[in-house]
Amino acid sequence: MFRHHDDVMRAAERVRNGKLSRRTFLAAAAAAGFGAPLAEALTRTAPAAAAAPMRQDPPKGGQVIVGLSQEPTVFNPLKSTLEVDRGVQYAIFDSLWRVDPTGNLMPNLATEVPTVENGGISADGLTYTFKIRDDAKFSDGTPLTSADVLFSHELIMNPDFVPGTRVGHDQITEISAPDPATITMTIKETYAPFLYTWADTYIVPKHLLEGVEDPNTNDFTSISPIGSGPYTLAERKAGEYLTLKANPAYHGPGPYLDTLIVKYVPDLTMLFTQFKTGEVDVTGIQGITADNVAEAETLEGKVINKGATAFVEFIYMNFGKPVFQDLAVRQALYAAMDKDNIIGKVYYGVHTPTQSYLADKSWAYNADLEPHAFDIEGAKKILDDAGWAPGADGIREKDGVKLSFSNSTTAGNKVREQAQQYLQQTWKEIGVDMQINNMPAAVIWGDYFNKSEYDSVMVGWNNPPDPDAISRFGSKYIPAKGGAGQNTCQYENPKVDELLEAGVKELDQAKRAEIYKEVQQVLRDDLAYLPIFQYVFVEGTKAGLTNYKQNAFVPSNMWNVFEWYWEAQ
Amino acid sequence: MTAYLFRRLAQSAVLLVLITAIAFGLMRLAPGGPEAVYTLSPTIRAEDIARIRASFGLDQPIPVQYVKWVGGVLRGDWGRSYRDSRPVLEVIGGRIPATLELAGTALVFAVVVGVAIGVLGAIRPHSAFDYLSTIGAMVALSVPTFWFGLMVIYVFAEKLHWIPSGGRETLGAPFSLADRLNHLVAPALVLGLVLVAGWSRYTRAAMLETVNQDYVRTARAKGIAERPVIWGHAFRNAVAPLVTLAGLQIPLLFGGALVTESVFTWPGMGRLFVDSLGYRDYPVMMGVLVATAILVLLGNLLADLLIVFVDPRIRLR
Numbered sequence: 001m002f003r004h005h006d007d008v009m010r011a012a013e014r015v016r017n018g019k020l021s022r023r024t025f026l027a028a029a030a031a032a033g034f035g036a037p038l039a040e041a042l043t044r045t046a047p048a049a050a051a052a053p054m055r056q057d058p059p060k061g062g063q064v065i066v067g068l069s070q071e072p073t074v075f076n077p078l079k080s081t082l083e084v085d086r087g088v089q090y091a092i093f094d095s096l097w098r099v100d101p102t103g104n105l106m107p108n109l110a111t112e113v114p115t116v117e118n119g120g121i122s123a124d125g126l127t128y129t130f131k132i133r134d135d136a137k138f139s140d141g142t143p144l145t146s147a148d149v150l151f152s153h154e155l156i157m158n159p160d161f162v163p164g165t166r167v168g169h170d171q172i173t174e175i176s177a178p179d180p181a182t183i184t185m186t187i188k189e190t191y192a193p194f195l196y197t198w199a200d201t202y203i204v205p206k207h208l209l210e211g212v213e214d215p216n217t218n219d220f221t222s223i224s225p226i227g228s229g230p231y232t233l234a235e236r237k238a239g240e241y242l243t244l245k246a247n248p249a250y251h252g253p254g255p256y257l258d259t260l261i262v263k264y265v266p267d268l269t270m271l272f273t274q275f276k277t278g279e280v281d282v283t284g285i286q287g288i289t290a291d292n293v294a295e296a297e298t299l300e301g302k303v304i305n306k307g308a309t310a311f312v313e314f315i316y317m318n319f320g321k322p323v324f325q326d327l328a329v330r331q332a333l334y335a336a337m338d339k340d341n342i343i344g345k346v347y348y349g350v351h352t353p354t355q356s357y358l359a360d361k362s363w364a365y366n367a368d369l370e371p372h373a374f375d376i377e378g379a380k381k382i383l384d385d386a387g388w389a390p391g392a393d394g395i396r397e398k399d400g401v402k403l404s405f406s407n408s409t410t411a412g413n414k415v416r417e418q419a420q421q422y423l424q425q426t427w428k429e430i431g432v433d434m435q436i437n438n439m440p441a442a443v444i445w446g447d448y449f450n451k452s453e454y455d456s457v458m459v460g461w462n463n464p465p466d467p468d469a470i471s472r473f474g475s476k477y478i479p480a481k482g483g484a485g486q487n488t489c490q491y492e493n494p495k496v497d498e499l500l501e502a503g504v505k506e507l508d509q510a511k512r513a514e515i516y517k518e519v520q521q522v523l524r525d526d527l528a529y530l531p532i533f534q535y536v537f538v539e540g541t542k543a544g545l546t547n548y549k550q551n552a553f554v555p556s557n558m559w560n561v562f563e564w565y566w567e568a569q
Numbered sequence: 570m571t572a573y574l575f576r577r578l579a580q581s582a583v584l585l586v587l588i589t590a591i592a593f594g595l596m597r598l599a600p601g602g603p604e605a606v607y608t609l610s611p612t613i614r615a616e617d618i619a620r621i622r623a624s625f626g627l628d629q630p631i632p633v634q635y636v637k638w639v640g641g642v643l644r645g646d647w648g649r650s651y652r653d654s655r656p657v658l659e660v661i662g663g664r665i666p667a668t669l670e671l672a673g674t675a676l677v678f679a680v681v682v683g684v685a686i687g688v689l690g691a692i693r694p695h696s697a698f699d700y701l702s703t704i705g706a707m708v709a710l711s712v713p714t715f716w717f718g719l720m721v722i723y724v725f726a727e728k729l730h731w732i733p734s735g736g737r738e739t740l741g742a743p744f745s746l747a748d749r750l751n752h753l754v755a756p757a758l759v760l761g762l763v764l765v766a767g768w769s770r771y772t773r774a775a776m777l778e779t780v781n782q783d784y785v786r787t788a789r790a791k792g793i794a795e796r797p798v799i800w801g802h803a804f805r806n807a808v809a810p811l812v813t814l815a816g817l818q819i820p821l822l823f824g825g826a827l828v829t830e831s832v833f834t835w836p837g838m839g840r841l842f843v844d845s846l847g848y849r850d851y852p853v854m855m856g857v858l859v860a861t862a863i864l865v866l867l868g869n870l871l872a873d874l875l876i877v878f879v880d881p882r883i884r885l886r
Contacts, residue, residue: 074653162624164607165610165613167612167614167617168612200612216654221653237836238664239663239664240737243740261741266840266844267834269719270734273726273727274735277726277733442601442602442848445606446605446608447600447602450608459609462610484614486615
């Protein structure tokens, strides 16, 4: 129950920070005489709130130790797109705008996000013009100007440079920086995800990287990166930790912490132990494993943040294998997937079932897809009707094709291996023989996956903030057939091609949403993949750490370290 | 002696070339590659993956890659790590202090305690102490280090808060010797315990052979005190096999202890190798392998040479 307006504001802040359930807050606020709409408005993470800290004067000082189960090693933000590296890159570098937890773009280095309405995007959607803020500086004191933005693009496209990806940048036909504050660029055809390309392009200093002998292996990459971000890399002990210090020249708001330490704790069980003993303050990225969540919630002085992510767990079936080409087979496999028990028992109920490739927070998410129902008898009937008859060994076959295939995932991921074994059991009941063939990460995600050598894989795949998926499901993007995408399941569907191609050409978000909703519908009906669940990341933070915000649109929740601070205890 | 040394070094060089060729071939022929970590990045495409492979030279035939690697090593260029693009020697060199710290402490602890237990057990064979130390050694050798390490952390770090649960130092705090020792004690003991067991068994066996020799009885008959008899007469003659054992364990000082380092998040060479293996960081893997191989060969040679000094009866030819 709240007595003062201040109490409500403070409580609203706790809701936003995940310390108080939203429902509890709304009930209490309504009881205290605050209308429901007002209370609603308070808990919504408004765009302005995401960009600015909650308090006018957050206390400064202190250090935060973030534990990660993988080691960040590449800090040149144009080279590595790995989530562990991104976390550190967010601290050292800035992009033109960021994606906030609602999926909206918030200006950072740019003074505003270009739109057709504000004149930043031309009416034909091909020319983008925007201004760079005049107070941004690299941590060595050099001002950051439009020349650095131009240079970052040129470095990505430099044939001698090996960037993380050129996607998006390869659309640009003309780019120029007419004055230090202005940048203008033209793309060859309408490309809707273009703003997200720049949201994930971090600006590197031209004065340090121009003309270096080898742009790939210089000290900037891993030893002395210089950016305009809230923190600077002070020390790196390989295999152990990184120390980042507050950058006093940061254009703000923030940073509030003196020191940010990123500690490498390779084992997730040890990471949880160190969180319990207070040796790490934040369990980053993979966070707390499902089997430890119940214990985590009983810990005193710790905040357990649960946030949906854009990671979706799938079964990918290789359409190059005859066994998966019959829709009836895919339908039967899906019907015989016991999602309730996989999520409820194997994953301790942490994750949420899904039917889509997209995260439910995406503006294009289709919530009306037909739900999944576990039905062994129904699955058998589908196969019977389609003519898949059990052979002498109980395994079904049709026209000489046996319902037998392997399933692979990363070896050593115990929980996922259990889910796989459980799937093997229920599929066996309908006369399907699935062999488990797990491999180390460096093997399965090498040629085996990229060149479509697998039968089926179980994989958790992160979605970029834009719903575009042409590279994953477009028939021109099959690497095994010479395509340059990541459609390794070799899915081909003219309807999907047509929709996905229309999707990137449409600039109106409402119209795009309709297109992608239809894409999800077609993929669901055709079962291009078997969606299992959407990951919920359970991440622990030490009580008092404020502004830790889980964000489904970025790969690492260190995306807003500039506004983290310790609330005085 | 010089001829012997020369012959041994020449043999070692041939062995080394063989080891590198086999290791290099096996590594590249094994499926998988360093591009795999990028495969599931949301925006990556096949062309990006091909570009990454080409930038590491992996698009070339394996023999060509090997010749390039050997050429580089002969010029002192061991290549750069795929993970953080630093020179391999720098990457490896950075791990030596932590590795030496842990393995060295464990080894010193093992030699001192293990030899003492072994000698005591040999002096009074079949005594209560001997039986207890034998059982203790068997338990220490058969308990999995991984489990034992986790138990130590659970009891002494999580429940009793006597020690930190891992790492080499308290992060963000100024250097303090006490803090370093506090972090070192648990992993060093866990790693040392297995070594203690080995050392005590070897010492006991070696001592049992000498302690009943005629010259030991003669020494006692001359009226020499018990302590000089044991250490001066019996132990000195038992030390030769122990020197060999020490020589064999020298590579541990460099190669690190994979399991202990993983459990205690110790940034040593063992973990570097595991991380590099997981990533398929071939240049670093080759670097660690070659350096370890050199140390194994040198350690053996050193042990053989030392034996001449501790046991004048032996002549090297």
